[in-house]
Amino acid sequence: MPKKEVDEDKAFEQALKGKMGWKCSCALEVIDKKTSLHDVTCKKCGITFKTDRNTDTCFRCERGQ
Known part of the structure; x- marks a missing residue:
């Protein structure tokens, strides 16, 4: 990955954390939910x-159809 893309990804992650009030990246993990x-x-x-x-x-x- 080029350095510019890595910097943009980090900036996006930081902006997302700031908007949602999260302090650490562990809160961004996906939780598997069983159906x-x-x-x-x-x-x-x-x-x-x-x-x-x-x-x-x-x-x-x-319904009786």
Whole structure:
């Protein structure tokens, strides 16, 4: 990386920290969050979909269509 790009990256990081009130770069780390979605197969029509609810039927079958 050329020196100019490195200086711009550091300046951007410092500006970002200043705007968000962070004092150290450790606050910029990405936190991995596990998803609450799970695969469900509809008991009526057989399609597979992802949901975070505790259900056995898809949205269409729940509405009666």
